[in-house]
Amino acid sequence: MANQSTFTSIFSWQVFIQSLRQIRMSLTLTCYMNLSKFPFDQQDCGMKIMSYAHRTDKIMLHWLTGENEPVEIEPKVSLPQYAVTGSTVADGVEQYIPGNFSYLTVDFHLERLLGFYLLGAFIPSSGLVVVAWLSLWIDPVASPARVMLAISTLLALITQSNLLKSGLPKVAYITAIDIWLTVCQLLVYVILLEYGLVYVLYTTGGMTSNKRCTDRNLDKNMQMDITRCPASSKMTSFERAEPQTTLTNNPKRFMYTDGIMERAPESGMFQTQYGSRREKKISLTETSAYIGFGKRVDKVCKVTFLGIFIIFAIIYWKTYYF
Template identity: 30%
Template sequence: APVVCVCTYCIETDGPAIVRINLFVRSIMTISDIKMEYSVQLTFREQWTDERLKFDDIQGRLKYLTLTEANRVWMPDLFFSNEKEGHFHNIIMPNVYIRIFPNGSVLYSIRISLTLACPMNLKLYPLDRQICSLRMASYGWTTNDLVFLWKEGDPVQVVKNLHLPRFTLEKFLTDYCNSKTNTGEYSCLKVDLLFKREFSYYLIQIYIPCCMLVIVSWVSFWLDQGAVPARVSLGVTTLLTMATQTSGINASLPPVSYTKAIDVWTGVCLTFVFGALLEFALVNYASRSGLNKANRAADIHKENLKKKRRDLEQASLDAASDLLDTDSNATFAMKPLVRHPGDPMALEKLRQCEVHMQPPKRPNCCKTWLSKFPTRQCSRSKRIDVISRITFPLVFALFNLVYWSTYLFREEEDETF
């Protein structure tokens, strides 16, 4: 039979000492995403049998003995393997007791507060579920000497109406986690707590504000393309607000090497806001380039009109001169005038001649006035705004459809725990 050394001497046993564990979760204070840890307060109980502690119950009149000094008896060397911090409670009296029953059974109960490591996978954040474990193992005794078992029936109890600020405790699962090292195999117990993140908080604080910022950035599509200060101010303000929102979200999370669901959302929203600002830059460029082309076209049109006017005047003068050079017996509906090249009044006299010619067409003043406005180019820049009014909402709606269907479906897959 194996020999187990307890206290200061050794005794022979028929096998390893069996210690049964029971937990009562009183409260879960915090679950930190940044530090990847959670704090829990619980009542820890373990029960085993020590044959040396048997005593006479005086014909059933003595139920058990209570000890106030735990170091007076042998105790299992249990420790919490994923513990970061922990302490006992001593207000008003130490919250610990040891009961020894007549058959040698020992019950040890203590209230403790623990801060435990909880490695998290944040790929689906904030649509995620997290599994936080509580691991208990033997520090020095191998399974040949000491074995931990869960108490039959209900080994883990949770206080009723347990409320967490951002999580919901869906369920828990008890299991064994024995570990093998080069010194032997050690008994280990664990309880896995499944926490579901409350999405309503993030819907109100993150998703809806981001949607509103994206929609506000689309208001610039309905503003006049000449309202440069208004459209630039709107675009820059929404872009900075979206960037600040993204920075605030990342500040509440640990830096990880993978992309989270919230990163996809904020990244796409930031892209839409930035795209609205770039759209105005494109509209402004198209408007200005069109205006320059229209101005050049108007100048060319004016020069052509002036040239036509000069050509018509010259044609009138040439026609009058040709009529004067014809046969003197011909009948004219005007007084014959002698053209003297040096006479300054010759041109004025020629204009008074009753030459029967088709008068030149006067330019259309309305068309000349409308030609000053770059209607074609304005329609091109306006067309960009009209297309953006339709394209941006449709693409954003398509993104929402893909985003929610993808991540909600993956969230349902996690429910198989």
């Protein structure tokens, strides 16, 4: 009779332990993530189970081994930004001051989904950079259209970057998406600086051309005034030569034959008050040089700018994704 009662008590204790193993628990866990490769990051979120009061001499924890996996993930369960690719389990003993305690660990492998960031960050920013590149094909004379197009794309990139960062944890290091958006903004800045250089070159060339035209008009008006007011035959040669000497500061410019004032031919190095032919030729050369250099800068930037962006995109995606 005594043996039967002992057997009954042992059986009841085993049933009690079995009921504890089947208890259901709901946990809210925190996972520490490294976002340096965001949004191409892969995270390992772990969970550790350990007895609080019982040492290894009273309880040992082990994962069940057999046909079924010790940790099963429901296929219907999905996360909005992550895909659960698997899990890794382990067990062991950890030593503390009160003694040794058995523990179980499980690491869930998470891979971030790129769909949202492709549609919300990478494709729009790439389109804005291409739009800024198209501004290089606008005539530099049309400064309002060219400047407004570049500034609009730059403001759109800044707004997009702020919206994305507002939904992310505040971290002290640079993430992968920060590098992408920063380089896109720098490229648009370079386009604005390039147009500033081209505009200065065109403006300088235009001012030189306008000055040359003004000098030519003044020279033409001077010749018309001399034609309309010929020297009087009653004036002496000295009186007829004096006003012209005052205007030109060169008494050898005019020749007098039989009381008639004639203009002497100019030599290659002769210079008048309003510029000689050589000065006009130099002015025309400088004008063409300024505008020609501005056109060359625009032409080079049309090719190199898009090439730099494509090379950067290839290196970026090969580094972080492939």
